[in-house]
Amino acid sequence: MMLNLNFHPFPELKTKRLLLRQVLPTDAENVMRIRGNEEAMRYIPRPRAKTMEDALGVIEMLTNGINEGKSINWAISNIENPSEIYGIMGYVNFYPELSKAEIGYMLHPDYWGKGYVPEGILLVExxxxxxxxxxxxxxxxxxxxxxxxxxxxxxxYQFDRLVYKEMTFQEEELNSEYYIKHKQ
Ligand SMILES: CC(C)(COP(=O)(O)OP(=O)(O)OC[C@H]1O[C@@H](n2cnc3c(N)ncnc32)[C@H](O)[C@@H]1OP(=O)(O)O)[C@@H](O)C(=O)NCCC(=O)NCCS
Known part of the structure; x- marks a missing residue:
């Protein structure tokens, strides 16, 4: 079956504690906090957002991905106060010919250990x-x-493969572990 990569109108998802909604330019300050946090970015081989321009660039990239059907990311926000965002999660890459997507998720460390990503991942899946x-x-x-x-x-998720020295980021050779989950 063909993938449905039309995300208009943007699909908001709700759990008990979370509203998963689109990341907007008004979230730039929060995005800078999250994507600029050293601890949160430790194992994410992307440059850290250091300025509001960087954050707006990240948001533009996320928006283009949605509009072009190349990716979809949600702001993980507080359902009681959706301007407070804890992190970002979604599908960072689609492989339409394989009916496959790569999932990604991250939270600011202030919000680790509260089960927010486990709660959101069920809806995203x-x-x-x-x-x-x-x-x-x-x-x-x-x-x-x-x-x-x-x-x-x-x-x-099942362990699929280890790719040794898959990429180099900031002069460090990085290994990757891949995990997969099939539709039931
Ligand atoms: C991975 C991540 C999304 C987990 O989300 P989460 O909502 O915190 O998940 P959980 O609440 O289930 O906690 C998972 C584990 O994090 C660890 N953890 C919790 N709070 C922590 C803290 N303050 N510092 C370090 N580790 C912590 C615990 O080991 C916990 O496991 P436990 O349930 O056995 O105690 C989050 O740690 C994160 O955003 N990390 C940085 C970004 C990242 O690496 N993303 C994945 C890229 S592939």
Whole structure:
């Protein structure tokens, strides 16, 4: 089945505590806090957002991805106060010919350990399998990222492969572990 990559109107998702909504230019300050945080970015091989311009650039990239059907990311926000965002999660890459997407998620460290990503991932997966028509969700982690591996294992992702020295980022050679989950 073809993937449905039309995200208009933007699909908001709700859990008990969270509103997953589009990331907007008005979120730039929060995006700078999250994408600029050293601890949060430790195992994410992307340049850190240091300025409001950087943050607006990230938001523009996320928006273009949605508009072009290349990716979809949600702001993980407080359902009681949606201007407070804890992090960002979504599908960072689609492989339409494989009916597959790569999932990604991150929170500002102030919000770690509260089960927010485990709560959001269930809805993001449901949306992916049922609305986008994905057959496979893939996740790629740095092998040192134990917190992220825990999320995947608890959500019944299977280890698929280790890619040794997959890329170089800031002069460091990085290995990647891939995990996958099939539609039930
Ligand atoms: C990976 C991540 C999304 C987990 O989300 P979360 O909502 O905090 O998940 P949980 O609440 O289930 O906590 C997972 C684990 O994080 C660890 N953790 C919790 N609070 C922590 C803290 N303040 N400092 C360090 N580790 C902490 C715990 O080991 C916890 O496991 P436990 O349930 O056995 O105690 C989050 O740690 C994060 O944003 N990390 C940085 C970004 C990143 O690496 N993203 C993944 C890229 S592939």
């Amino acid at each position: 449901k949306f992916g399998f049922e609305q986008i028509n994905l057959q496979i969700i893939e996740a790629k982690i740095d092998p040192r990222n134990d917190n992220s591996r825990k999320i995947l294992q608890r959500n019944h």
